[in-house]
Amino acid sequence: MKALAARRRHPAAIAVLILLGLxxxxxxxxxxxxxxxxxxxxTADSVAQxxxxxxxxxASCHGLNAQGTGEGPSLVGVGAASVDFQVGxxxxxxxxxxxxxxxxxxxxxxxxxxxxxxxxxxxxxxPGPAVPxxxxxxxxxxxxxxxxxxxxxxxxRIARGGEIFRVNxxxxxxxxxxxxALTRGKYAPALTGTTPTHVYEAMITxxxxxxxxxDTNITPAGKQEVIxxxxxxxxxxxxxxxxxxxxxxxxxxxxxxxFLLGLMIASAVWLGKKAA
Amino acid sequence: MxxxxxxxxxxxxxxGDPDVEQERADTKPLGGIAGWLDDRTGGAKPASHFLKxxxxxxxxFMLGEIAMYSMIICLLxxxxxxxxxxxxxxxxxxxxxxxxxxxxxxxxxxxxxxNISFDIRGGLLIRQIHHWGALIFVVSVFVHMTxxxxxxxxxxxxEINWVLGTLLSMLACIEGFAGYSLPDxxxxxxxxxxxxxxxxxxxxxxxxxxxxxFGGAFPGEAIIPRLYSVHVLLLPAVLVGxxxxxxLFVVIHKHTQFPGPGRTNNNVVGFPxxxxxxxxxxxxxxxxxxxxxxxxxxxxxxPIWGYGPYDPSPITAGSQPDWYMGFADGALRLLPGFLxxxxxxxxxxxxxxxxxxxxxxxxxxxxGVYPFVESWVTxxxxxxxxxxxxxxxxxxxxxxxxxxxxxxxxxxxxxxxxMAIKLHLSINDLTQLFRLLFFIGPPIAFxxxxxxxxxxxxxxxxxxxxxxxxGTIWRYPDGRFEEIHAPLSPFERWALVQHESPExxxxxxxxxxNGVASPLARxxxxxxxxxxxxxxxxxxxxxxxxxxxxxxxxxxxxxGHLLTGEHEAxxxxxxxxxxxxxxxxxxxxxxxxx
Numbered sequence: 083m084k085a086l087a088a089r090r091r092h093p094a095a096i097a098v099l100i101l102l103g104l105x106x107x108x109x110x111x112x113x114x115x116x117x118x119x120x121x122x123x124x125t126a127d128s129v130a131q132x133x134x135x136x137x138x139x140x141a142s143c144h145g146l147n148a149q150g151t152g153e154g155p156s157l158v159g160v161g162a163a164s165v166d167f168q169v170g171x172x173x174x175x176x177x178x179x180x181x182x183x184x185x186x187x188x189x190x191x192x193x194x195x196x197x198x199x200x201x202x203x204x205x206x207x208x209p210g211p212a213v214p215x216x217x218x219x220x221x222x223x224x225x226x227x228x229x230x231x232x233x234x235x236x237x238x239r240i241a242r243g244g245e246i247f248r249v250n251x252x253x254x255x256x257x258x259x260x261x262x263a264l265t266r267g268k269y270a271p272a273l274t275g276t277t278p279t280h281v282y283e284a285m286i287t288x289x290x291x292x293x294x295x296x297d298t299n300i301t302p303a304g305k306q307e308v309i310x311x312x313x314x315x316x317x318x319x320x321x322x323x324x325x326x327x328x329x330x331x332x333x334x335x336x337x338x339x340x341f342l343l344g345l346m347i348a349s350a351v352w353l354g355k356k357a358a
Numbered sequence: 359m360x361x362x363x364x365x366x367x368x369x370x371x372x373x374g375d376p377d378v379e380q381e382r383a384d385t386k387p388l389g390g391i392a393g394w395l396d397d398r399t400g401g402a403k404p405a406s407h408f409l410k411x412x413x414x415x416x417x418x419f420m421l422g423e424i425a426m427y428s429m430i431i432c433l434l435x436x437x438x439x440x441x442x443x444x445x446x447x448x449x450x451x452x453x454x455x456x457x458x459x460x461x462x463x464x465x466x467x468x469x470x471x472x473n474i475s476f477d478i479r480g481g482l483l484i485r486q487i488h489h490w491g492a493l494i495f496v497v498s499v500f501v502h503m504t505x506x507x508x509x510x511x512x513x514x515x516x517e518i519n520w521v522l523g524t525l526l527s528m529l530a531c532i533e534g535f536a537g538y539s540l541p542d543x544x545x546x547x548x549x550x551x552x553x554x555x556x557x558x559x560x561x562x563x564x565x566x567x568x569x570x571x572f573g574g575a576f577p578g579e580a581i582i583p584r585l586y587s588v589h590v591l592l593l594p595a596v597l598v599g600x601x602x603x604x605x606l607f608v609v610i611h612k613h614t615q616f617p618g619p620g621r622t623n624n625n626v627v628g629f630p631x632x633x634x635x636x637x638x639x640x641x642x643x644x645x646x647x648x649x650x651x652x653x654x655x656x657x658x659x660x661p662i663w664g665y666g667p668y669d670p671s672p673i674t675a676g677s678q679p680d681w682y683m684g685f686a687d688g689a690l691r692l693l694p695g696f697l698x699x700x701x702x703x704x705x706x707x708x709x710x711x712x713x714x715x716x717x718x719x720x721x722x723x724x725x726g727v728y729p730f731v732e733s734w735v736t737x738x739x740x741x742x743x744x745x746x747x748x749x750x751x752x753x754x755x756x757x758x759x760x761x762x763x764x765x766x767x768x769x770x771x772x773x774x775x776x777m778a779i780k781l782h783l784s785i786n787d788l789t790q791l792f793r794l795l796f797f798i799g800p801p802i803a804f805x806x807x808x809x810x811x812x813x814x815x816x817x818x819x820x821x822x823x824x825x826x827x828x829g830t831i832w833r834y835p836d837g838r839f840e841e842i843h844a845p846l847s848p849f850e851r852w853a854l855v856q857h858e859s860p861e862x863x864x865x866x867x868x869x870x871x872n873g874v875a876s877p878l879a880r881x882x883x884x885x886x887x888x889x890x891x892x893x894x895x896x897x898x899x900x901x902x903x904x905x906x907x908x909x910x911x912x913x914x915x916x917x918g919h920l921l922t923g924e925h926e927a928x929x930x931x932x933x934x935x936x937x938x939x940x941x942x943x944x945x946x947x948x949x950x951x952x
Contacts, residue, residue, distance in 0.1 A: 181784075224457045234461065235460075235461070237457050237458075237460045237461070238460055238461035240457065240458050241457070241458055241459050241460050241461050241462045242461075242462075244458050244459065244462070244666060245462060245666070248544060248666045248669070248672040248674070249669075249671055249672045252544075252672055252673065252674040252675065253672065253673045253674065253675060254675055255675060256674055256675040256676050257544060257545075257664050257665050257666065257674035257675075258661075258664050260675075260676070261675070261779055262674075262675025262676055262775060262779065263675070263774075263775035263776070263778040263779045263785045264785075265784075265785060265786060266784045266785070266786050267778070267782070267783065267784035267785075267787075269778070269779045270675065311458060314457065314458045315458060315664065318458070320658060321475070321476070321482060321658075322475075322482060322486060322657075322658025322659065322661055323486075323654075323655065323656040323657045323658045324656060324657045324658060325658050325661070326657065326658065328661070328664065329676050329776055330545065330674070330676040330677065330678055331545075331660075331678045331679060331680045331681060331684075332676065332678050332681075332684075332772070332773040332776050333776075334493065334659050334660070334680070334681070335493065335680065335681025335682075335684065336681075337653075337657065338490065338493040338494055338497055338681065339497055339681070341653070342490065342493070342494045342497070342649065342650070342653055343494065343497050343498070343501065345649045345653075346424050346494065346498065346646065346649060347417070347421075349642070349645045349646075349649070350417040350418075350420040350421070350423075350424070350642070351417040353417070353420065353638060353641070353642055353645070354415060354416060354417035354420065355417075356638070
């Protein structure tokens with residue numbers, strides 16, 4: 083140790099230390115980093131078909147090699163999940179320039195096979211998040227059973243999904259997933275009616291204004307819990323009656339002013355007209 | 359004019375009342391239980407007086423009743439809720455029947471509110487009745503207030519009652535806010551969080567006050583129990599107390615009435631409380647209760663299970679207070695951030711402080727002092743028991759609508775995020791628009807309202823002078839066409855001509871003969887200016903001579919109007935016996951008031 087201590091003021095010491103630090107962090111990162119870039123097995127055929135579809139429908143904005151143009155971003159490395167989300171929800175191909183691509187579930191332009199081919203082509207450009215398989219996109223059924231590898235019961239896992247949702251998602255998407263406003267006309271869309279796969283894909287790809295929630299941030303099991311929570315509140319009976327869109331006190335206040343006060347005044351007028 | 363000019367004590371309001379003492383002497387003594395009670399309490403006299411109280415009939419007089427009944431409904435349902443609600447921030451693990459929250463650590467307050475909603479029979483319905491009842495309570499208080507304002511019912515001798523009502527409306531809002539905060543769900547916790555921020559924005563002492571309210575740092579464990587005491591004990595007691603005084607004053611002053619045949623400043627035309635209003639008002643209570651219960655049974659309000667328990671880190675999109683606090687929230691959304699600055703080591707949060715802490719007392723003070731300002735400007739110190747039709751006080755109506763416009767802009771600004779998503783607009787543009795509207799909206803609203811009122815007055819004048827347009831066109835043998843105007847009945851006409859149209863005050867001598875300025879001159883100048891502002895644009899009701907002239911100038915076709923039809927139409931009214939009465943009354947009244 084004495085030899086080391088003697089050399090600590092050596093001119094090269096700082097450089098060596100920095101190099102060492104970088105090596106350790108970099109090494110640790112490459113070892114611990116989330117392995118999202120799974121290579122999916124795709125046939126050369128579907129890639130070729132996807133490329134054809136891409137050139138016909140997407141290249142005008144995203145470029146012939148998906149390298150991006152002034153009109154649309156590069157798609158190199160966005161992964162199959164991103165394509166599946168954007169095309170599968172009807173956001174892409176974009177109908178027209180707007181602050182944000184609106185979801186358009188009724189007007190998805192491609193069938194499943196075509197979307198898969200497009201995804202395969204974009205995934206073949208560079209590794210990126212893959213389309214999730216069914217393991218984590220199936221909503222958990224409520225109950226007291228404890229699934230393998232879990233410490234909480236299914237119901238408690240759904241409740242934990244609610245907590246994850248409130249901490250990470252509710253500030254934009256609203257407590258009931260009814261959606262909310264963002265700056266300059268952008269918005270967080272309503273989540274009701276969105277398929278579990280698309281919710282999962284949105285979390286791992288971060289479309290438009292949404293941040294990416296990678297597997298270190300929210301584990302796949304955590305994402306499944308969020309999906310299960312959304313599914314649970316989507317399917318629950320509205321015990322209180324009509325929800326008024328789950329938009330909070332604004333819609334309640336409007337209802338009170340229009341309907342409650344309207345009924346009150348109507349009956350006051352009626353009663354005022356009644357002969358004594 | 360039918361106003362009372364001489365100053366007189368309020369006791370004189372009961373001058374014309376039937377002498378209950380005498381009536382009792384004339385009737386046979388009370389027997390049975392009533393007699394037994396009267397012997398021991400002497401209650402028969404006041405009870406009889408009260409039950410014979412006459413109230414005028416108009417639907418808008420029932421707005422205050424809606425407020426009274428919804429307050430009673432809130433008191434009743436509130437008692438039910440206190441049976442199960444636990445005002446404590448102690449953390450417990452929720453294990454009730456709502457699955458998506460099972461196993462989550464929540465506060466006792468939240469858990470007990472969930473239990474009321476899911477595990478107590480009828481609990482959710484009562485909770486929703488309580489909350490919808492609270493919303494309609496504050497709505498009806500405000501609507502009642504606008505009725506009183508626009509009809510001038512706040513004038514002497516009712517100024518104190520106006521101030522009490524102002525106080526009630528403020529207390530109702532604060533009471534609502536305290537109740538909104540109790541379930542300790544994410545939304546209400548956000549509200550308390552916001553309140554903490556408001557309190558901290560008070561210059562210099564803000565953080566101390568915040569520590570004082572929360573018993574330490576936010577959120578602490580004290581705020582829910584404290585708000586509970588305020589919500590169920592302090593404010594209801596004050597509310598009911600002030601409300602009782604409010605009602606007592608209505609009994610003392612008697613109810614105002616709209617002008618009409620036979621209605622003067624010295625009488626109340628209507629029906630006695632017993633039995634007519636006992637039945638009507640009693641029935642109306644059940645109508646109000648029924649409507650609130652119906653809505654509560656079918657429309658969800660404040661789904662606290664959806665919001666989840668309060669936790670300082672999350673927040674939900676669309677976090678707003680209940681509507682009655684929305685104007686303050688909107689003011690905060692509109693205040694630009696650059697107003698905050700630092701001096702002398704203190705932060706002056708002028709981006710928050712004016713909208714949250716200052717706005718409330720300012721708004722309610724402005725409302726509360728209005729009657730005194732108006733009476734000073736107009737110099738009108740007489741008693742008024744006949745209401746103004748809003749159009750006959752154009753400047754007052756304009757001021758009222760301008761105030762409502764400013765309030766509404768702030769209220770709508772509070773929902774700017776929801777308007778942005780539902781109307782596909784940019785929240786930034788909306789905020790800019792509301793900022794602009796807050797300043798230009800009220801003057802435009804004032805001008806528009808005043809012009810509309812004046813136009814309506816002119817229309818009334820035309821109607822009085824020329825009769826009502828019937829839409830029937832006659833063609834005469836000589837080829838001309840004329841619309842037939844139907845005459846107004848004297849009763850209809852009376853309602854259109856009975857009001858005053860004061861002229862602006864003139865400044866009395868500004869300086870005496872030696873050129874020494876009168877010490878009152880400046881004050882008088884201000885007053886004359888304001889009076890000019892109030893009354894310069896005026897449409898006087900037709901005088902009897904004008905009415906007379908209108909009947910005769912039908913023969914002159916020089917105005918280019920074809921007035922013969924109108925002449926004919928007016929004729930029966932002028933020749934008929936009944937028509938002479940109201941016109942003479944006008945004359946008589948004019949003499950009395952001048």
